[in-house]
Amino acid sequence: MNRIYLDNAATTHIDQEVIDIMVDVMQTHYGNPSSIHTEGRKARALIEVARKSVANALNASISEIYFTSGGTESNNTALKCAVRDLNIKRIISTKFEHHCVSHSLSHIQRHQGIEVVLLDNCEKGNIDLAQLEESLASGNTKTLVSIMHANNEIGTISDMKAIGELCRQYNAIYHSDTVQTIGHLPIDVSQLNIHFLSGAAHKIHGPKGTGFLYINSDNLIEPFIDGGSQEKNMRGGTENLHGIVGMAKSLELAYQHMDERKTYITELKNYFIEQLKNNIPNIDFNGEIGENSLYTVLNVAFPEHPKNEMLLMNLDINGISASGGSACTSGAEKGSHVIAALNKDTFRKAVRFSFSHHNTFEEIDYVMQKLKMIYGIEVPA
Numbered sequence: 401m402n403r404i405y406l407d408n409a410a411t412t413h414i415d416q417e418v419i420d421i422m423v424d425v426m427q428t429h430y431g432n433p434s435s436i437h438t439e440g441r442k443a444r445a446l447i448e449v450a451r452k453s454v455a456n457a458l459n460a461s462i463s464e465i466y467f468t469s470g471g472t473e474s475n476n477t478a479l480k481c482a483v484r485d486l487n488i489k490r491i492i493s494t495k496f497e498h499h500c501v502s503h504s505l506s507h508i509q510r511h512q513g514i515e516v517v518l519l520d521n522c523e524k525g526n527i528d529l530a531q532l533e534e535s536l537a538s539g540n541t542k543t544l545v546s547i548m549h550a551n552n553e554i555g556t557i558s559d560m561k562a563i564g565e566l567c568r569q570y571n572a573i574y575h576s577d578t579v580q581t582i583g584h585l586p587i588d589v590s591q592l593n594i595h596f597l598s599g600a601a602h603k604i605h606g607p608k609g610t611g612f613l614y615i616n617s618d619n620l621i622e623p624f625i626d627g628g629s630q631e632k633n634m635r636g637g638t639e640n641l642h643g644i645v646g647m648a649k650s651l652e653l654a655y656q657h658m659d660e661r662k663t664y665i666t667e668l669k670n671y672f673i674e675q676l677k678n679n680i681p682n683i684d685f686n687g688e689i690g691e692n693s694l695y696t697v698l699n700v701a702f703p704e705h706p707k708n709e710m711l712l713m714n715l716d717i718n719g720i721s722a723s724g725g726s727a728c729t730s731g732a733e734k735g736s737h738v739i740a741a742l743n744k745d746t747f748r749k750a751v752r753f754s755f756s757h758h759n760t761f762e763e764i765d766y767v768m769q770k771l772k773m774i775y776g777i778e779v780p781a
């Protein structure tokens with residue numbers, strides 16, 4: 401059997417159609433989009449077509465989409481520039497944001513003296529909206545709320561509509577890291593009170609190193625990267641033309657197939673959950689696993705076992721790629737801040753399995769077979 405790739409929340413393999421269009425751009429459109437000659441104008445046109453397609457996917461206006469080098473840059477830009485340019489004095493966020501958000505917040509707190517409030521999270525990683533409201537109501541300084549849409553480790557989804565409404569009520573700026581949900585769940589910015597939203601191509605079978613930032617037109621910031629006048633003076637640097645075109649293509653395909661992929665991957669995930677429950681005694685899961693969970697992510701909390709330490713390596717040796725993250729306290733292995741924030745049993749081993757439409761039920765059966773073998777669970781003859 402070929403290798404089984406169950407780490408699609410880390411990155412995905414690039415769709416052939418995306419590769420084809422990128423290769424074509426690299427071979428035929430080498431112009432600099434800022435040049436005024438024919439090659440330049442052709443390259444510029446490709447970027448603007450891509451911008452339109454990203455804007456359409458989100459129901460945003462074209463002028464609200466800015467291309468970046470990925471989710472990390474988009475999040476850094478939104479947070480650091482909002483503080484610098486929009487008079488933000490306080491940020492409310494959570495303990496389980498991606499490091500590109502949480503480390504940006506630490507930097508902002510250390511260097512700019514901005515107050516950072518981290519909400520406690522519920523056992524499954526849900527946002528306590530009452531606590532968010534209490535927090536918003538308690539201050540009278542300009543506040544930014546940064547809460548990711550779906551968590552990359554445990555898949556729990558936040559309610560963007562409700563968070564946006566609270567932000568509107570308390571006149572706060574709302575930023576959401578939607579890197580894990582863009583192309584997997586529909587997002588309509590016109591129906592949300594959202595000011596900044598970050599996305600990346602490589603989680604939806606597009607190229608790495610390409611992303612975008614949605615900036616609501618009412619909240620214009622100054623550039624994060626100074627340079628030329630690219631991206632309407634918002635981000636200096638010659639554009640990653642083939643990456644941008646590839647991202648637009650991957651997003652287009654993701655939207656085209658969203659419903660069927662969602663149905664299929666949800667069935668696959670539910671099948672895996674059932675198999676785990678039926679075969680591994682005392683199995684548990686980190687985060688939501690039902691309605692309120694992103695269908696591409698399943699974080700399994702394996703019960704204490706001597707084999708846990710080497711579990712990921714054992715899976716890898718058996719041809720299965722998954723990823724780790726546990727609230728390890730020994731100091732030997734840096735545990736996941738997300739799992740630690742859930743305050744769950746620290747003796748369990750957290751393994752994230754994340755799916756794409758390329759995964760099959762046969763692969764899940766094979767993974768179960770290998771898990772049973774690793775844990776020494778009797779397999780009926």
Ligand SMILES: Cc1ncc(COP(=O)(O)O)c(C=O)c1O
Nearest residue numbers: 470471472498552577579580600
């Ligand atoms: C939730 C989330 N935010 C941000 C990022 C960073 O995105 P990029 O790898 O495009 O910089 C990731 C990638 O792992 C992610 O999962």
